[in-house]
Amino acid sequence: MRILQLTDLHIFAAPNVRLKGIPTRESLQDVVVHVLATEQPFDHVIITGDHTHDERPESYQAVRDILAPWSDRLSQIPGNHDDRAVLRQVFSDRVARSDSDRINFQRTAGDWLLLGLDTHVPGEVAGNIEERQIAWLTERLSASDQPSVALFLHHPPVEIGSEWMDAIGLNGRELLQEVVKNDDRIRLICCGHVHHEFQSTIGNAAVFTTPSTGIQFDPAGATPNFAADAPGYRVIEFDGADFETHVGRLPTVKYVPDND
Numbered sequence: 001m002r003i004l005q006l007t008d009l010h011i012f013a014a015p016n017v018r019l020k021g022i023p024t025r026e027s028l029q030d031v032v033v034h035v036l037a038t039e040q041p042f043d044h045v046i047i048t049g050d051h052t053h054d055e056r057p058e059s060y061q062a063v064r065d066i067l068a069p070w071s072d073r074l075s076q077i078p079g080n081h082d083d084r085a086v087l088r089q090v091f092s093d094r095v096a097r098s099d100s101d102r103i104n105f106q107r108t109a110g111d112w113l114l115l116g117l118d119t120h121v122p123g124e125v126a127g128n129i130e131e132r133q134i135a136w137l138t139e140r141l142s143a144s145d146q147p148s149v150a151l152f153l154h155h156p157p158v159e160i161g162s163e164w165m166d167a168i169g170l171n172g173r174e175l176l177q178e179v180v181k182n183d184d185r186i187r188l189i190c191c192g193h194v195h196h197e198f199q200s201t202i203g204n205a206a207v208f209t210t211p212s213t214g215i216q217f218d219p220a221g222a223t224p225n226f227a228a229d230a231p232g233y234r235v236i237e238f239d240g241a242d243f244e245t246h247v248g249r250l251p252t253v254k255y256v257p258d259n260d
C-alpha cells in the first residue's frame with residue numbers, strides 16, 4: 001500500500017498569478033509530472049489542505065483538473081486557505097456530505113485506518129480541534145479493529161520550534177495529543193500548513209510535516225520568511241504494521257521566492 005500526500009497547493013483562479021514570486025499552479029503541475037514519472041502506483045492521494053489561495057470555484061476546478069490522474073482516489077481535508085462549501089461543491093464525488101459542517105474522512109489501507117481531521121476555522125489562520133472533533137475521532141477509533149492508525153490534518157498538533165509559525169498553530173492540540181497518547185495504534189500523523197519538512201513525536205506516533213507543492217517557508221525568525229527550496233510531496237508506504245515515509249522534491253529550484 002502506498003500513499004501520496006500533497007499539501008498547501010495555494011492555487012489561484014488566474015493561471016499565472018504568483019504567491020511571493022512562486023507560480024503555484026505551474027509548480028503543482030510540475031510536481032504532478034514529477035510524481036507520475038516515478039511510475040509509483042498510489043492507493044490513496046491525500047490533500048492536507050490549502051487547496052487554493054483565493055478559495056474560488058475556478059481555483060478548486062483547476063486543482064481537480066491538475067490532479068485528474070488520481071481523481072478516483074483523492075481524500076481531502078481543508079486548511080485555513082479553504083472554503084468548505086466550495087470544496088464540497090467542486091469535489092462533490094470525493095468529499096462526504098454529512099450533517100456535520102466539518103470535512104473529515106475515513107479510509108483503509110491494508111492494516112491501516114486512515115483518518116482525516118478538519119481543523120479549519122473560517123476567517124482564521126490558526127486551526128482548532130474542539131470536543132466535537134475529538135468525539136468523532138474517538139468514535140472512529142473505537143469502532144475500528146485495524147491494528148494501526150494514521151491521522152492526517154492541516155495544522156500540526158505539535159509546536160515546530162518556529163516563532164512565527166507556532167503563533168498560527170493548532171488551538172486545542174492538547175486534546176488531540178491526549179487521544180494519541182492513549183491509543184498506541186496511532187503510529188503516524190501527517191500534516192501541512194508549515195510549508196517545510198519537520199518531524200516530531202506524540203506518544204507512539206511519528207509526526208511529520210510536508211513541503212508545499214508551491215512556496216516553501218523558512219521556520220527561522222519571528223516574521224514570515226520564504227525559502228528557496230524545491231517544491232515537494234510525501235510518499236508513505238505501509239508494509240503490514242510497518243511504515244516508511246520520505247519527502248520527494250522537484251530536482252531543481254525553478255523559482256526563488258520574493259522576501260521583500
Ligand SMILES: [Fe+2]
Nearest residue numbers: 008050079193
Ligand atoms: Fe498553506
